Amino acid sequence: MAMTVDKTSRAPLLDQAPGDLLPAELLGRHDGGKEALPALDRRGFLKAAALPCLACGLGGAAVFIPRLQAARAKVDESRFVREARFYEKQPYKKIKCVLCPRECVIDDRERGYCGARENRGGTYYTLVHSRVCSAHIDPIEKKPFFHVYPGTTAFSIATAGCNVNCKMCQNWEISQVRPEQVRSVYLPPRELAALARQNGCKAIAYTYTEPVIFYEYMVDSADAGHAEGVKSVVVTGGYINRKPLEELCRHVDAIKVDLKAFSEKYYEEIVNGKLKPVLDGLVTIKSRGMWTEIVYLVVPTLNDGDDEFRGLAKWVKAELGPDVPVHFSRFHPEYLLKNLPPTPLKTLERAKAIADSEGLHYVYLGNVPGHPAESTYCPRCHKKIIDRVGYLVRSVHIKKGRCEFCNQEIPGVWGS
Amino acid sequence: MGSDRRVSRRSFSRWSLAGLLLPAGACRAGVEQRGVAGTSSPPERSKVVVARDEKVRSGRSRLDEARVLDLLDRSLQALYGCDSPSEAWRRVAGLGKVIGLKVNCLAGKGASTHRVLVEAVCERLQQAGVPAKNLIVWDRLSSDLESAGFRINERGNKPRCIGNDIYGYDSELMAYGRVGSLVCNTLTRRCDAVINLPVLKDHSIAGVTIALKNFFGAIHNPNKYHLNVGDPYVADAYMLEPIRTKARLHICDAFNVQYEGGPSYLPQWSWPYNGLLVSADPVALDSIGRRIIEEKRAAEGFPSLKDQKREPTYIATAADKDHRLGIADPGRIDVVEV
Numbered sequence: 001m002a003m004t005v006d007k008t009s010r011a012p013l014l015d016q017a018p019g020d021l022l023p024a025e026l027l028g029r030h031d032g033g034k035e036a037l038p039a040l041d042r043r044g045f046l047k048a049a050a051l052p053c054l055a056c057g058l059g060g061a062a063v064f065i066p067r068l069q070a071a072r073a074k075v076d077e078s079r080f081v082r083e084a085r086f087y088e089k090q091p092y093k094k095i096k097c098v099l100c101p102r103e104c105v106i107d108d109r110e111r112g113y114c115g116a117r118e119n120r121g122g123t124y125y126t127l128v129h130s131r132v133c134s135a136h137i138d139p140i141e142k143k144p145f146f147h148v149y150p151g152t153t154a155f156s157i158a159t160a161g162c163n164v165n166c167k168m169c170q171n172w173e174i175s176q177v178r179p180e181q182v183r184s185v186y187l188p189p190r191e192l193a194a195l196a197r198q199n200g201c202k203a204i205a206y207t208y209t210e211p212v213i214f215y216e217y218m219v220d221s222a223d224a225g226h227a228e229g230v231k232s233v234v235v236t237g238g239y240i241n242r243k244p245l246e247e248l249c250r251h252v253d254a255i256k257v258d259l260k261a262f263s264e265k266y267y268e269e270i271v272n273g274k275l276k277p278v279l280d281g282l283v284t285i286k287s288r289g290m291w292t293e294i295v296y297l298v299v300p301t302l303n304d305g306d307d308e309f310r311g312l313a314k315w316v317k318a319e320l321g322p323d324v325p326v327h328f329s330r331f332h333p334e335y336l337l338k339n340l341p342p343t344p345l346k347t348l349e350r351a352k353a354i355a356d357s358e359g360l361h362y363v364y365l366g367n368v369p370g371h372p373a374e375s376t377y378c379p380r381c382h383k384k385i386i387d388r389v390g391y392l393v394r395s396v397h398i399k400k401g402r403c404e405f406c407n408q409e410i411p412g413v414w415g416s
Numbered sequence: 417m418g419s420d421r422r423v424s425r426r427s428f429s430r431w432s433l434a435g436l437l438l439p440a441g442a443c444r445a446g447v448e449q450r451g452v453a454g455t456s457s458p459p460e461r462s463k464v465v466v467a468r469d470e471k472v473r474s475g476r477s478r479l480d481e482a483r484v485l486d487l488l489d490r491s492l493q494a495l496y497g498c499d500s501p502s503e504a505w506r507r508v509a510g511l512g513k514v515i516g517l518k519v520n521c522l523a524g525k526g527a528s529t530h531r532v533l534v535e536a537v538c539e540r541l542q543q544a545g546v547p548a549k550n551l552i553v554w555d556r557l558s559s560d561l562e563s564a565g566f567r568i569n570e571r572g573n574k575p576r577c578i579g580n581d582i583y584g585y586d587s588e589l590m591a592y593g594r595v596g597s598l599v600c601n602t603l604t605r606r607c608d609a610v611i612n613l614p615v616l617k618d619h620s621i622a623g624v625t626i627a628l629k630n631f632f633g634a635i636h637n638p639n640k641y642h643l644n645v646g647d648p649y650v651a652d653a654y655m656l657e658p659i660r661t662k663a664r665l666h667i668c669d670a671f672n673v674q675y676e677g678g679p680s681y682l683p684q685w686s687w688p689y690n691g692l693l694v695s696a697d698p699v700a701l702d703s704i705g706r707r708i709i710e711e712k713r714a715a716e717g718f719p720s721l722k723d724q725k726r727e728p729t730y731i732a733t734a735a736d737k738d739h740r741l742g743i744a745d746p747g748r749i750d751v752v753e754v
Contacts, residue, residue, distance in 0.1 A: 092677055094620075107620055108680045109522060115639045165640050167596075172589075176637055180581060272643065335589070336596045 079186055080131040080179070082216055084117050084124040086244050093122035100163045100212055100239050101277035114213040115178040116161030127179050128159035129217045132187040134174055134208050139391040143205055143235050145293055146325055146364060146376060147412025148254045150386055151393035154233060155196035158208035159217065160184065163239050164273040166260065167336040168299060175209040189217070189224035197228045202415075203253065207235035215244060222251040231413075237271075238278040238285075245281055249288040254413055256293045257282055261303035262312040270302060270337075279315070286320045291413050293325040295366065298343045298351055300331065309351045313358035322361045323411040328352055329366035349373075381406035462700035462743040463750045467491040468691035472671065479532045479671060488536050490754045491667070491694040502544070509544035511664045512608025517553045517575075518663075519613045520630050521564035526681030528564035529613045529669045533692075537611065537667065538575045551575035554602045556633040558582055578602065585636045593652035593738070597635035604658045612663050616670040616693065616705050618678035618685075618713075622646035623721045623728030625679050626705040627666040627698035628741070631659045645726050651734035654698070654741055666701050668693035675712040687712055699734045699742030700749045706731060707746065 086099040093108040097117060104112040106119045116128045135157045140149055143156075160182050162175035169175055174182055187195075196204050204225045206218045211234055222232035231253040238257040240248070249255075259278060260271050267275040285292045296312065298304050316324055328351040330343045348365045352373055355363040365373035369390040376386035383405045387394040397404040401414050467487045474480035489501030498504040509515075517537060519529035538551050549572070555561050558568050558579030569577045583606065585598035603610065614630035621642045622629060629650050632638035641649030654660060670693050676685035689708070695701040706728055710720060721727045735744035743749055 092682055093680065105620070107678075109524065110679070111639050113639055113642070115637065165637075176640065178636070178639075181585070181636055272640070336591055 077127070077180070080129055080184075081125050081127055082129040084126045085216055086241070087124040089122060093119070095119050095122065095124045097124060098241055099215060099244055101241060101274060102163060102239075103241075111178070112163075114161045114163045114210075116159065116213045126214065126216050128161060128214045129220075130186050130188040130192075131159050131179055131184045131214075131217075132157050132192075133160045133179070133182045133184040134158040134171075135187070137199055137201060138205065138207075139393075140203065140205070140233070141388065141391040141393065143207060143233065143256055144295065144327055144364075144366060145233060145254060145256055146327070146386070146388075147293065147362070147410075147414075148233060148291060149202045149231070149413060149415055150396055152202035153200065154203045154205035154207075155192070155199060155201040155230075156205040156207045157187070157192065157221075158206070158211075159214040160209065161213045162210040162237075163213050164210070164237055164271050166237075166272075167270050168297070168331060168334050170332070170334040171208050172335045189221040192221050193224040193228040193230055196225060196230045201230065203231035203233045205233050205235060210239070211236055212240045212244075215248070219248065219251045237273070238281040239273050240281055241277075242280065242284055245284050246288060249285060249290045252290075254291040254293075255285050256295060257285070258295050258297065259312070260297065261299075262296075262308045262315070263303065266303050270299070279319070283319055286324070291411075292320070293327065295327045295329055296351070297329045297331050298347055299337065300340050300343055300347065302340075304343070304347050304351070306350070306354060309354040310358060313355040313360055316355075317359050322359050324360075325362040325364060326355055326360055327364045327366045328355070330368055332367070345371075376410075378403040378406060378408050378410065380408035385410065459697075459743070461748050461750055462697035463495060463695060463752060464697070464700050464704045465491045465494045465694040465752045465754060466691060466704070467494070467694065467754045468689065470690055472690045473688070479530055481532055481536065484530075484532050485536045485540070487692055488533075488540065488667070491692050494752050494754045495694050495696065501540075505540045505544040508611070508665060509541050509546045511611075512662075514550045514552065514606060514608050515541060515546060516602060516607035516610040516662070517551065517613055518610050518630060518633065519553060519555050519561070519564070519566075520615045520625075520633065520669075521555045521560040521566065522633075523615075523617075523674075523679055523681045524560075524563040525565055526683065526686065527615060527617060527672065527674045527678065528560075528681075529615055530671055531565045533667070533669050533671070534566070534613060537613070548573055548575050552602060552606060553577040554579065554600070556580050556600075556638075580633070580636075590656045590658075592655040593648055595635075595641060595649055595652040595656070597637055597653065597656065599656055599658050600634050600636070603634050603662060607662060609664045610662045612666040612698065614666070614668050615672075615674070616668050616689070616708065617674040618676050618709055618721075619646075619726075619728075620678065621726065622650065622730065623726040624702065624706045624709055626668055626693075626702045627695075628654050628702050628730065628734055631663065634659055645729060647728075647730040648733045648739075650730040651736075651739045651741065654734060655739060660741070663698065664696065666693075666695050666698050668701060668705060670705070670708070673709065673712065675709050675716070676718055685716075697742035697749075699731060699744050702728070702731045702734075703744045703746055703749060704751055 088096045090096055095106050097104045097112050102113050106112055108119050111118045117126050137153050138156045140152050140154045160174050160177050160179040211218045225232050234252050234255045264275045267273050328348050332342050333340055352363045361379040365371050374388045375384050378385050385397040385403050398410050402409055467490050469483050469487050472483045492504035493501045496504045496507050521528040534553055542548055558581055561579055566577050580600040583601040585600050586604040589596055590599055612627055612630055614627050617625050619625040622645055631654055670689045670691045673687040673689040675687050693701055693705055732744045734741040
C-alpha cells in the first residue's frame with residue numbers, strides 16, 4: 001500500500017471539505033443529504049478534529065474524506081461502475097483478473113482481493129471509477145517525490161481498496177475496505193483535472209491507497225489532466241503486471257514505488273504479496289524512460305538488516321542505475337504492527353550510509369524533519385542543491401536540470 | 417422478512433402437546449455442545465445431526481413448510497437429546513435475549529439459505545418466547561438478502577432483516593493470528609447470540625464453505641482472506657471474540673448441495689440433498705459437511721478437493737491447539753441421522 005511510508009502523509013480524516021475548494025455538488029453527500037451519520041465517539045471526534053489541523057500545518061489544504069460508514073441510504077452506484085480492463089473470461093461465468101500479479105480467479109458475484117472489482121455475470125467491473133474517498137492538496141515532497149517539480153503541489157486522491165494488505169498500513173481505514181464502506185464522492189476525470197488546475201496544482205497524485213486498483217480512473221484522469229496542462233504522478237506499491245504497467249507509463253509522468261523490503265519472506269508475511277513482481281515492475285518502469293523514486297519503509301527488526309540494505313542498494317545500482325533516488329523512511333506503529341517502536345534514527349542513518357557506500361547518488365531519509373538527509377546534494381561538487389525542511393523547499397539550485405554550482409546534470413523532472 | 421405465516425394444524429398440535437407434557441429442562445444431560453473456543457478442555461466428542469426428508473419438496477423445487485418445520489424439530493430434539501422439540505427450542509431460545517440468524521445469500525436464489533428455513537426458525541423461536549423484534553436475520557449486504565428472496569425490515573413487530581451495509585461495522589479493529597478486521601455492528605452490538613444458517617457448498621478457492629466460513633460475512637474485509645485455501649484465515653476470523661462467543665448453534669441448509677462450481681449457483685452441480693446438518697460445533701459440522709461433498713464429488717466423477725489443490729485444511733486448523741473451536745476428527749464425531 002502506498003501510504004505506509006510517511007506518518008504525516010496519512011489520508012486526512014475529514015467528513016467534509018471546506019467549500020472553497022470543491023463545488024457544492026462534489027461536497028454534497030451522495031445520498032442527497034438524507035444519510036444519518038453514525039455518531040462519533042470521543043476518540044473519533046478528536047481524531048477528526050486533529051487531522052485537518054495537521055494537514056494545514058503541513059501546507060496542505062484538506063478537501064474531503066471519509067470514514068468507515070454504514071451507507072444507510074440507497075446510493076446510485078452505477079456511475080462508479082465501469083467494465084474493468086485486463087481480465088479474461090472463463091467458463092461458468094468466472095473471470096481471471098490479470099491486472100496485478102495476484103491474478104485472482106473470481107466466481108460470479110464475487111470480488112477480487114482488492115475488494116474494488118466485481119464479477120457480475122461473467123463480466124468484470126471496477127466499482128471505483130470516479131469514486132474518490134480521499135482528496136488533499138499536498139506538497140509533492142510529501143509523496144515523496146524529491147526530483148519532480150520541487151516546491152509544487154499535487155492534487156492527491158484515492159479510492160477505496162488495495163491489492164496487498166500491509167500490516168503497517170497507516171491508511172488501512174480506506175485501503176483495506178470496500179468502496180461502499182467509506183464515504184466517497186463522484187469526481188469524474190475532467191472535473192478532477194479542472195480542480196487540480198484551479199487550485200494551482202502542478203500534478204494530480206494517485207496515492208493514499210493503491211492506484212493500481214483504480215487503474216481505469218487513473219488513466220482517464222491522467223489524460224484529462226494533460227488536456228488541462230496538469231501532470232500525473234503515481235504513488236504505488238508496484239504490484240502490477242507488466243502489460244498494464246507498460247500502458248500506464250504511456251499516460252503518467254512519474255511513478256514512485258514503495259519497495260517494502262528486499263526479501264520475499266517480508267513480502268509474504270507482512271505485505272501479503274511477492275517481491276519479485278515489484279522488482280520486475282521497477283525494471284519495466286525504468287526501461288520505459290519513466291522517472292521513478294523508491295521508498296523503503298524501515299521497520300525495526302523486520303527489514304532493517306545490513307544485508308538487506310546492501311542487497312537493495314546493489315540491486316538498484318545494477319538494475320536501475322545510481323541516479324534513482326532511494327528514500328529510507330521512518331516507521332510509526334500502525335494497524336497490525338502496533339507492537340513495534342518507531343524506527344531509531346541510527347538505523348535510518350545506517351541504511352543511508354550503506355546505500356551511499358554502494359554508490360547510490362541520491363539517498364534520502366524520510367519522516368525525520370530537519371535532518372540533513374532530507375536535502376539534495378550534487379553528487380559531483382557535494383553542495384546542497386535543494387534545501388528542504390520537512391516538506392518545505394527553501395531553495396533550489398538547479399537550472400535546466402543542472403547543478404548551479406558545477407553544471408553537473410541532475411536527473412529528475414524539473415520543468416522549466 | 418415475512419413472519420406472519422401460521423403454524424400448520426398438525427404442527428401446532430404436536431408443539432402444544434409436547435410443551436404441556438414435558439417440564440422445562442427435561443433434556444438429557446451431557447449433550448450440550450457448543451463451540452469450545454477458548455476453553456482449556458474441549459469435549460471428547462461432538463455431535464452432528466443429519467436430518468433428511470425425501471419428501472420435503474412440495475413441488476418441483478419448492479420446500480414444504482410443514483416438513484421443514486418437522487425436520488428442524490427432529491434435528492434440534494436429537495441434538496439436545498430432549499424428549500420433545502418444544503423443550504429443544506426452549507434451549508435455543510435461551511441462548512440470548514436478542515438472537516441473530518446469520519444466513520448466506522451471496523449466491524442469490526438457488527445456493528443461498530432458504531427463506532422457508534429461516535422463517536421456520538423464527539417461528540419456533542417466537543413460540544418459545546423470543547419476541548419477533550428480538551430476532552435479526554442478517555448477512556453482508558441487503559442486496560444479497562433481497563436477491564435470495566428476503567425482505568429488508570428494520571422496524572415493527574417482525575423479525576429484523578438487514579445487511580451489514582445498514583448497521584455498519586464496529587470501529588475497533590479486532591485481530592487474531594493473520595486476521596485483522598472490523599466486525600459488523602449487528603454481531604457486536606445488537607445480538608447476544610447467533611444461530612448460524614450456512615449453506616452446504618463447494619468453494620472454488622477454499623474447498624468448501626459451510627459453518628466456519630459463513631462468518632466471513634461478519635467482517636468487513638473477507639476478500640483479503642482467501643489466500644492459501646483460506647488457511648488459517650477462516651479459523652482465525654472465527655476466533656474474533658464476538659464470533660467465537662456468540663455463535664452458539666449451526667443449522668446448515670443442505671436442501672440443495674452445491675458440490676461443484678461453488679460458491680456460485682450452478683444448477684448442473686446442485687444436488688437435492690433434502691436435508692439439514694445441525695450441530696453446536698462448527699468444526700464438526702464442517703468436517704461432516706465436507707465429507708458429504710467429497711462423497712458426492714467422487715460419485716459424480718470429480719476429483720477430490722485435495723487433488724484440485726483446494727483441500728479445506730482450515731477445518732483442521734480450527735481444531736488445533738491455537739484455536740480449539742471444535743472437533744475435526746471424524747472418528748470423534750457422532751453423526752446422528754434422523
